[in-house]
Amino acid sequence: MVPGGHARTGEQPGIRPEVRADEPGVPGQPGIRPEPRTRAQPRAAEHEDVSAARLRRVFGAFPTGVTVIAALVDGTPVGLTANSFTAVSLDPPLLSVCVAHTSTTWPLLADRARLGVTVLGAEQESAGSQLASRRDDRFAGLDWYETAGGAVLLDGAGAWFETSIEQQIRAGDHDIVLLRIRALDADHAVPPLVFHGSRFRRLEPPAADNGHRPAPRPTPTQEPS
Ligand SMILES: Cc1cc2nc3c(=O)[nH]c(=O)nc-3n(C[C@H](O)[C@H](O)[C@H](O)COP(=O)(O)O)c2cc1C
Numbered sequence: 001m002v003p004g005g006h007a008r009t010g011e012q013p014g015i016r017p018e019v020r021a022d023e024p025g026v027p028g029q030p031g032i033r034p035e036p037r038t039r040a041q042p043r044a045a046e047h048e049d050v051s052a053a054r055l056r057r058v059f060g061a062f063p064t065g066v067t068v069i070a071a072l073v074d075g076t077p078v079g080l081t082a083n084s085f086t087a088v089s090l091d092p093p094l095l096s097v098c099v100a101h102t103s104t105t106w107p108l109l110a111d112r113a114r115l116g117v118t119v120l121g122a123e124q125e126s127a128g129s130q131l132a133s134r135r136d137d138r139f140a141g142l143d144w145y146e147t148a149g150g151a152v153l154l155d156g157a158g159a160w161f162e163t164s165i166e167q168q169i170r171a172g173d174h175d176i177v178l179l180r181i182r183a184l185d186a187d188h189a190v191p192p193l194v195f196h197g198s199r200f201r202r203l204e205p206p207a208a209d210n211g212h213r214p215a216p217r218p219t220p221t222q223e224p225s
Pocket residue numbers: 066080081082083084085097098099100102103104105106128129131132133195
């Protein structure tokens with residue numbers, strides 16, 4: 001089924017049925033039918049622009065958290081920002097990130113016994129940009145610590161995982177990296193950093209903390225006895 005579409009016999013949503021020249025169509029223009037879809041409907045894939053630029057823009061409509069994958073390499077912290085984090089499995093405990101084949105940092109991390117995955121908090125936007133930059137000392141000015149296994153984690157985060165590489169799967173121009181979770185914790189008092197539309201953002205407080213309270217439930221009226 002077309003993602004987001006409805007299964008219907010005979011006609012797929014968003015795919016314009018072929019029109020024969022002898023079919024009745026728009027008055028005065030035999031064979032031409034009015035456009036049956038609205039702009040919001042998906043269109044046939046073969047006519048679509050699926051260029052990298054468009055994919056980036058459309059993938060960017062999916063809001064994500066922001067993580068930092070990092071470890072000590074020759075005594076120096078090495079890491080990169082990644083928003084491709086996905087929770088994968090509870091048993092065994094697995095998460096995944098996708099890493100671009102063009103990454104120059106990933107090859108340095110790929111043979112480490114332990115990798116830290118820090119889920120950045122709303123106040124850590126500068127860490128998110130710094131760890132995605134080309135600068136030499138990406139960790140300058142950041143508060144980080146190492147675990148006994150050599151994973152690197154950032155202080156003040158919303159959550160953290162200490163992981164080891166379980167499997168690396170080639171997927172187009174990225175690798176899906178499955179990471180086995182060895183230790184973890186979260187601080188739910190830390191609001192998350194969000195990435196959406198190519199920008200770092202913050203969540204608004206939930207409606208309950210925002211003065212918008214749900215309407216009180218009507219009190220049941222008493223039945224006359
Ligand atoms: C918000 C954000 C999310 C990113 N997510 C990923 C990701 O999931 N996978 C990835 O390979 N690169 C991701 N990047 C790019 C890397 O952080 C980094 O810029 C890239 O790996 C180039 O640096 P490198 O050559 O040192 O690896 C992201 C960048 C930003 C700003």
